[in-house]
Amino acid sequence: MNKFIQDFLTSAESSILGKTKETKLALCCFLSHGHLLIEDVPGMGKTTFAKTLARLLDLSFARIQFTNDLMPSDLIGIQIFDAKEAKFNLIHGPVFHQFILADELNRGTPKTQSALLEAMEEKQVTLDGQTIELPHPFFVVATQNPRSQIGTHHLPESQLDRFMMKIKIGYPENHYEKQIISSDIHAENYNKLQPVINSTTLADLYQSVKNITVSDKLLDYVVALLEQSRINSSFQGLSPRAGKDIIKAAKAWAFIHGRDFVLPDDVQDILPSVISHRVAPFQNQSFTQDQELSQMLIKTVKVD
Amino acid sequence: MKLKFITAAIIAINVLMLSQDIPINVIVFTIAGLALSFLVSGKKLRIFFKIALLIGSFVLLRFHFKTLLVTESAVSFALILSSLKFWELDEERDHFNMFLILALCECSVFLINPLFFIFIFGMAKMIFYFYYILKIRNYDISALNYKRLLLLVFPSIALSLLLFYTFPRFTSGFINTSEMQYIISGGNSKIDFKELGPLSLSTESAFKVYGLEESNLPFKILYWRSSVLWQMSNGEWRSFNNNLKEKNQTVPLGKLKYDIELFPTYKEYMPVLDGSSSIVSASQNFNSYSDGSFRLKTISRGSLTYSAVGDYGVRPLAFSSLMEKKGLSLKSERSEEIRTNYFSKATNSASDEARLKELIQIFKAKEFEYTTAPPMYASLEDFLISGKGGYCSHFAAAFTYLARLYNLPSRMVVGYLGGEFNPYDGSVLVKEMDAHAWVEIYIKEKGWIKIDPTALVAPERITMSTEEFNNRLNPYITILNFQISRDTFKFSALNDFSLWIDSLNSKFNNNIFNFDRDKQLAVLRSITPGKMSVGWIFSLSLIIFMFIFWAIYYFYGKSKSDPEIKRYNRFIKKMNSYGLVKAPHETISTFRDRCLHSIPQESNMIESEVAHYINNFYK
């Protein structure tokens, strides 16, 4: 396993107790240039989780709290007329940071949501006819309350597709929960965290992930998964973009586990997170049901 | 529309091929059927015309029935039927029915013209037609990929040959056609040179054709035992008088092939050779007899090709007193008249040889002329006294007469002279026009010697074949008052090609067409152990071939598996034997972990196998 990855995971462990898999998934998403959506009920540590990630990655960080009255211009920025110099100045919004935490994304209005999602997809924003490139790397972690909660605008499927992964933090295990509620040690740990991965190592990591081998047989397996999702009427068919994301995430996952080739196990590990928000046929399905669907998909496809 | 055109073309070809053997009325009906289908439109009118044509054809066939064989009636009906079916070629089903009727027509062509290339041509026509039917069915012909097509066609042809050779032939035929009346409608009574008739026929009528009847002859013609075609020396046939088409050609000891015109009145034929001979094959089915003659199973008109081999080592019997008596017998009332006419100045020397020389001089002095169109002579004596023009049989008969009169035992021989050597199958093709007659005379010092009186009269006739001689007499072919030289029709390449086709044809005749019950039994007995009945062999070979067919497709359809995949499958099987079954969705690594957990003692093997697999497929 790569030294940086090792450091990253151990440091994260000190702040987020017992959530190694989720941390790995988040890192995997990050390494494969994707964006992450965290969905869970309030109080599960979504924000802490995201903040920890931001702290460990040496990137410029911005946090946007989505509310009903948040407007796109609050996000992207605005042109202000400078009377002294008699010209427009561009005031950059929070979207021009490398690591963005979009808190409670589904409480924003669709208009604002779309502005962010557009930026995520294009990696650039357009302001008054002027196209401005976003910094690289650009990583968005959005948190979201479950859809059933009041006062939320849930994201349409087409926009959900732009998130590479959707994960759930979940309740901690008993002995971890005991630690969490008994002391504030993890909060202290959070403050002590030092960045592990900086931009130079990051470039190396990206390069290594890119060089991971994907065999023909594995591609066949992924294609079979996609096809099955389209054939079986209990799923909503997966798009080719989903297939691309699966391969990307599986490569990063293999890299995190110190391999230079992808195994079907990698695909099976990341699959529920990558497709859970894409396969559900109707929106009013709960998260656990999504996960079950993904497992069902895995179980119906033969792998050698 | 294209298919309609093809259909019409095939029917027209059939009509052309059968045009010599079926009445002109039937042909007219068929052509009318084709033409009217294009001209008549309107449903009711079409039905009316069709019924009228059908009734008309029945009446026609009834009218012709007395003069036609059953075969020919059936052939005529099939032909008319095909032209009537031609009226309704709208759906694909109609086309298939048309195909069936055309196949029947094709078979009728085979019945009448049993020739190898007609068979091949017929097969080609049917395959072509079937191909178009498939096209109509909207099959993309390219989907019938050629590899799979070969898998269909080659075993099919092999099986059909096997079935053909093993199919039990119960009888030589259900209907005895020999008893039927056979009259050629519109037969030609005029005799020209080419239709001089088969020499190997029974004597009388053969000589009728020549203008002489054997009953009128004062002696018997010895035609069936010998020929002077070629003499054998040192195991090679050497052409007598060098009258093979290619000069100085020696013919290896091989079979002789005869190509003669068939006459409907006769069934029995003889190969003409020196020594005892037997027939090998013929383009008609035949039974052969111990004396070397053979008899056709069915009567048919047209040409007959047969090959014969002879045991040339067997020489004719030595001279006996009986033979001398027979060789000298002469029942002629006008013999004295002839004697005074010919032998008044004869010296009648003692030795046979001297007398023969004298006879030759006398014969030469008479100054006969060779012609292919002699006047009719009432008898041989008439020819001897007043005749001038004649051809070989006249001269041979006259010379025999004179020799007997002059006390030399002699006999007239009828056979062939010349021929064409076919290098492709090492045979010599002897044609009708190579027929010849000559004389054998017994001389005490030398035995039977051959004398050709025609050579005395017209030596050029003997140094070249009759065909060439005829060409020399008439060097031009007259077409619409234009005289065209015969040389313009001679292409050596074309001739070679026709020889090649001919050799192919005779091979086909030997192996396929003349394969009858006796041959089949002989072949099957020789290759099967014990006395297995033909029926058993047939059904056994059918079953075996069905199995082969199945096996071919079975192995063709199996996917070829990679050795690595085989190794993997072996590993999975081995794990199965430990009770560990890999779930379909289970990945190889999880399966490995499970295996390691339950059978730690095999860990080395499991680790290495899985690592090998992963190396091969995922790295």
Next chain:
Amino acid sequence: MFESIKNYFYNKISASRAVHRTYIIPTLDGLKVIALNATLLVIGLVYANNYVLLFNFILFCLFLGSMFYTHFNLSGIKLESVQFPSLHVNENGTALLHFSTKNAQGHSFIRAYFKSSIIEISDEKSTFPIHFGHSTTASLSIKGIKRGKEKIQSLYIETQFPFNFFRCFTFFRIDQECYTYPERVNFNIHEELEIVETSTDEGDDFFLRDYQTGDSLKRVDWKKLAQTNRWYTRQYQSAKPKPILLVLDKTPVEDTLKSICFSLHALHHQNIKYGIKLKHDVLISPENSPKHLNHCLIELARYET
């Protein structure tokens, strides 16, 4: 040892039982060929003509060979899944059939069909190929003919390739529930019952959609009309339009069902909540989602007069 051999054979036999059965019978063309063969055999024997016999045998062997070929063309096919779309009467749809094959050479000119009183196949003659190596999707264009619900029990596939002498067929149990919804016709005869009245057409939170007859004039975007000379309606996000209940109470039941069906689709596209009430039997409360539309349509399909 004997035990293992016994087990081996037992497994083989049970495996062969699991294999799909294929049936092969000669077609009318095939029977005609047999008749022609018999005729030619008699002719060949009677006239002792070997050419006729040989021709006959070649035809016969091609006939036999085509039997194997045809069977080969259908062997080893497995139906992975079927997907029947739900249809409206007189509307076309496509059923998707997913096949896989064990036959390494693939198959061509396969025809699929099924027996149903509510759905018919549009093009009876259409055929498709199946390739080896990956599952092949064949689409079968179908058409609704009658309103109703039916369970399609088996799916037949057959082939007559290459010479149409034999017809090889097999069937798969699919037990597929199919619904055919009523035709979509706007007779405007059913009653629309509006239940809830909530409308505050204010705020910026709207998007524009094409004007449809019946939209309130208050909601027309007049500015846009002036600019583009086209009619647009403002669709407010926060203020949902009134839910509508479609009621069946008129006598020409079939026509009313068709009309309701039409309205359901129209309402669904306009994102308006709707419910249905069919006489006293069925009542579905207003909602707007694809699932709900499906639910309503199924009720319409299975409604018995």
